[in-house]
Amino acid sequence: MRTCPNCGHQNGENDRFCSNCGAPLATAQSEQEPVSATPPTSTPSGMPSPVSFDVPPGASVEDEWRMSSLGPPPSKKRPLWLWIVIALIGLCLLTCVGLIGFGLTDTGQRFFEDLATEAANQATQAAD
Incomplete structure (x- = not known):
């Protein structure tokens, strides 16, 4: 495991860049000098003191930066109005198919002839 000199994150042996902060990792020659993961206790003048963040118990700082495991987003559902129109x-x-099928039978032909005759009679009476 290789430790990042910038943030102290543990990376794989073959990694060239830190998977946490993206800083280039030291080569094999510069790895001979151990880098301490703790910051120096004294701060130079003019520099503000480092800010510490509280991490809830049982969690690490890395947990906050991990990608969620929610999986792919759910597929969009079609709106209700579209189903009503369909x-x-x-x-x-x-x-229409039912009326055409009914009109092709003998009973259907007599029904539509009687309907047309009745409509013509009512139109004639309304015109007089």
Whole structure:
């Protein structure tokens, strides 16, 4: 394991850059000098003291930066109005097919002839 000189994160032996901060990792020649993971206790004048962040018990700082394991986003559902429109169009098509099928039978032909005769009689009476 190689330790990042910038943030102290443990990386794999073959990594060239830190997987946490992206800093270039030291080569084999410069790894001979051990780098302490603790910051120096004294700060130069003019530099503010480092800020410490509280980490909840049982969690590490790395846990905050990990990607979520939610998986892929759910597929978008079609809106309700689209399903209603599709159902109405299907109902209209089914009605047309049913009427055409009924009109091809003897009973259907007599029904539509009687309907046309009745409509013509009412139109004639309304015109008089």
